Amino acid sequence: MSDRLLGAVCVVASAAMAWAAQDYAAAISYEPVGPRAFPLLLAGGLGLSGLWLVLRPSVGAETFRGVPWKATALCAAAVLAYALLFQWLGFTLATALMAVPVGMAFGGSWKQALGGGAALGVAFYLLFDKVLDVVLPAGPLASLLGGN
Amino acid sequence: MEVLQHLMDGFGVALSPTNLLIAAFGCFIGTVVGLLPGLGPINGVAILMPLAFAMKLPAETSLILLAAVYIGCEYGGRISSILLNVPGDAGAIMTAIDGYPMARKGLGGVALSISAWSSFVGSVVATLGIVLFAPLLASWALSFGPAEYFALMCFAFACIAGLMGDAPVKAGLAALIGLSLSCIGLDSNSGVYRFTGGDVHLSDGIQFVVVVIGVFSISELLLMLQAHHSNSGMVTQTGRMLFNLKEMAQTWWGTLRSSVVGFVVGVLPGAGATIASAMTYSMEKRLTDKEGTFGKGDIRGVAAPEAANNSAATGSFVPMLTLGVPGSGTTAVMVGALSLYNITPGPALFTQQPDLVWGLIASLFLANVILLVLNIPLVGVFTKVLSVPNWLLVPGIVAVSSVGVYAVHATTFDLVLMTVLGVVAYLLRKQGVPMAPLILGFVLGDMMEQNLRRALSISNGEVGILVGSPIAIGLWTAAALMLVVPLVLRLLSRRAAPAVQTQNRAA
Numbered sequence: 110m111s112d113r114l115l116g117a118v119c120v121v122a123s124a125a126m127a128w129a130a131q132d133y134a135a136a137i138s139y140e141p142v143g144p145r146a147f148p149l150l151l152a153g154g155l156g157l158s159g160l161w162l163v164l165r166p167s168v169g170a171e172t173f174r175g176v177p178w179k180a181t182a183l184c185a186a187a188v189l190a191y192a193l194l195f196q197w198l199g200f201t202l203a204t205a206l207m208a209v210p211v212g213m214a215f216g217g218s219w220k221q222a223l224g225g226g227a228a229l230g231v232a233f234y235l236l237f238d239k240v241l242d243v244v245l246p247a248g249p250l251a252s253l254l255g256g257n
Numbered sequence: 258m259e260v261l262q263h264l265m266d267g268f269g270v271a272l273s274p275t276n277l278l279i280a281a282f283g284c285f286i287g288t289v290v291g292l293l294p295g296l297g298p299i300n301g302v303a304i305l306m307p308l309a310f311a312m313k314l315p316a317e318t319s320l321i322l323l324a325a326v327y328i329g330c331e332y333g334g335r336i337s338s339i340l341l342n343v344p345g346d347a348g349a350i351m352t353a354i355d356g357y358p359m360a361r362k363g364l365g366g367v368a369l370s371i372s373a374w375s376s377f378v379g380s381v382v383a384t385l386g387i388v389l390f391a392p393l394l395a396s397w398a399l400s401f402g403p404a405e406y407f408a409l410m411c412f413a414f415a416c417i418a419g420l421m422g423d424a425p426v427k428a429g430l431a432a433l434i435g436l437s438l439s440c441i442g443l444d445s446n447s448g449v450y451r452f453t454g455g456d457v458h459l460s461d462g463i464q465f466v467v468v469v470i471g472v473f474s475i476s477e478l479l480l481m482l483q484a485h486h487s488n489s490g491m492v493t494q495t496g497r498m499l500f501n502l503k504e505m506a507q508t509w510w511g512t513l514r515s516s517v518v519g520f521v522v523g524v525l526p527g528a529g530a531t532i533a534s535a536m537t538y539s540m541e542k543r544l545t546d547k548e549g550t551f552g553k554g555d556i557r558g559v560a561a562p563e564a565a566n567n568s569a570a571t572g573s574f575v576p577m578l579t580l581g582v583p584g585s586g587t588t589a590v591m592v593g594a595l596s597l598y599n600i601t602p603g604p605a606l607f608t609q610q611p612d613l614v615w616g617l618i619a620s621l622f623l624a625n626v627i628l629l630v631l632n633i634p635l636v637g638v639f640t641k642v643l644s645v646p647n648w649l650l651v652p653g654i655v656a657v658s659s660v661g662v663y664a665v666h667a668t669t670f671d672l673v674l675m676t677v678l679g680v681v682a683y684l685l686r687k688q689g690v691p692m693a694p695l696i697l698g699f700v701l702g703d704m705m706e707q708n709l710r711r712a713l714s715i716s717n718g719e720v721g722i723l724v725g726s727p728i729a730i731g732l733w734t735a736a737a738l739m740l741v742v743p744l745v746l747r748l749l750s751r752r753a754a755p756a757v758q759t760q761n762r763a764a
Contacts, residue, residue, distance in 0.1 A: 111687075111688050115685075115688050115690070119430060126437060126452070129451075130451070133447075133449050133451055134447075134449070135446070135447030135449060136448070139446075140446065141713050141717060141718030142709065142713045142718070143447060144444040144446065144447045147440065147706040148437070155430070155433045155434070155437065158429055158430040159430070161426050162426065162430075167424065167689075173687060175483065177482055177483060181479050181483075184482060185676070185680050185683075188475060188655055188676050188679070189673065189676045192659070192669065192675065192676045193672075195663065195672055196667075200656075204652070207652060207656070208652035208656075211478075211648075212649065212651070212652050213648070214482060215646075215650075215651050216646070216647060217646065217648025217649070221649075222648050222652070225648060225649040225652065226652050229652055229653050233656055237308075241312050242312060243664050244664075244667070245660060245663065246663075
């Protein structure tokens with residue numbers, strides 16, 4: 110079943126790709142092949158492989174059985190929130206916050222996860238920003254962590 | 258001899274204090290990443306690649322770091338195979354078959370040390386292989402035109418599709434997705450923006466780092482949620498820490514044989530450490546297992562696959578360095594790393610960047626010595642790493658990955674895109690779509706399109722040029738064979754013993 114779904118998504122995606130690519134054309138063309146050919150070729154291939162999966166899905170593919178959906182969704186959401194807050198809250202705070210749901214999904218208690226996350230946040234900030242010269246956002250804690 | 262001179266110069270580069278220190282650091286990190294179940298070489302290389310760039314390391318130093326991590330992973334994977342019966346990375350699956358029973362018999366220390374030794378032999382044999390064959394291949398490849406290159410890249414995809422797993426269609430699909438992603442952004446030939454949706458963040462295309470981290474770090478930890486492992490089966494009594502001469506003699510020929518086979522398999526695009534170790538394990542079993550002790554803790558069953566996975570990993574540098582066409586997911590990531598430095602690997606690399614190439618090759622020799630030292634006396638340090646709890650480890654991986662992505666452009670957009678790609682990759686991987694072809698497609702996309710367009714420009718639009726030379730025809734034929742032969746073999750062997758299930762997750 111999931112193979113059919115994957116195939117159908119690919120077919121739709123390839124159609125969208127071909128539709129978007131149809132009017133890519135160079136203003137002045139110096140070469141016989143313009144910017145349109147390669148994407149169209151790929152869209153064709155994508156559509157064909159999608160069709161193949163729709164018509165001949167592998168049998169007994171129960172790939173999504175036993176997936177811990179709640180924990181997976183929670184982790185994905187936590188990482189997304191982390192991505193959004195990274196710059197705004199600063200690396201240290203964002204990391205400590207992200208570690209709570211992610212750490213708990215991996216079997217830690219909330220105290221362990223928060224403590225671990227705070228430690229990671231401070232340690233990595235000092236390591237990357239101060240020692241290795243990889244600039245990270247300091248956020249509201251800037252003055253505490255020695256400014257920029 | 259010219260090659261020896263180059264190699265000496267390479268050692269000059271590799272022995273500089275910075276590079277030596279970086280190599281040692283890479284070896285350590287690699288071993289740790291390798292032994293952690295769920296994380297393999299591609300994850301380690303993907304996570305470290307942007308950091309190396311952000312730390313403003315020079316190109317050869319970055320490459321040395323990544324290579325040391327890659328080889329270190331192949332050493333590290335065996336530790337958890339032997340002590341936990343959980344392979345630390347895909348190349349170490351076969352090592353668990355005899356390694357864990359050995360550990361249960363109180364021979365854990367012997368299994369660990371002999372596998373470190375055979376890893377060393379495998380890597381050194383393969384590095385010698387690089388020294389001998391890579392310059393030859395590179396000088397031959399200098400005659401390739403755009404049509405030959407296009408055919409070569411199609412051959413690489415055919416290899417991956419034919420050799421990886423049971424679903425060539427899904428591997429092809431992955432490659433197409435990767436190629437499509439690489440089309441996003443400005444088309445440099447015509448000035449047309451493709452698939453950007455008018456978003457300014459995409460006008461330069463998707464950053465390679467974002468794709469790699471999303472696909473190999475974020476999706477990996479979502480997968481790890483399901484594969485919780487416990488350390489309850491861990492063998493802590495390892496007994497004698499070093500193998501004796503008798504055990505070394507017993508495994509010597511098998512190790513050498515497996516090293517050579519591993520190197521050949523590694524050079525082929527698509528096949529890698531996983532296939533090499535599975536192949537050599539069954540080869541050794543057929544050749545030497547007269548008493549039926551393989552699978553019950555036979556030392557030869559530990560040595561052979563370990564030699565093979567290391568030599569295959571080392572061998573996979575050959576197509577990357579000489580042709581610029583990476584043969585595995587991990588080397589594809591390295592090509593992407595080089596592109597951050599505006600270096601395009603290919604046959605000209607040997608003449609234009611000799612310091613980079615020979616410095617890397619010399620570093621491989623040194624890294625293996627470092628790894629041997631790290632892995633025999635200090636193996637106890639690494640087993641401690643296995644007791645780091647996942648609730649600390651996983652947030653740490655998320656944080657380091659995000660630092661790497663953020664370091665490139667410092668935008669929230671890239672971080673969000675990383676997450677989205679990670680979730681999509683997770684869904685694809687759950688349905689058996691392998692990620693190595695995707696990353697290969699993304700890395701090769703631009704080169705493939707450029708070569709196709711250049712070839713057709715030369716011929717004024719005549720498609721015949723793509724099959725216009727003996728080399729191109731040979732490559733197309735080889736590509737077709739790569740797709741057809743495994744299919745036929747699979748049909749033939751369906752009645753015979755069920756094929757060894759190899760895990761392609763990390764490959």
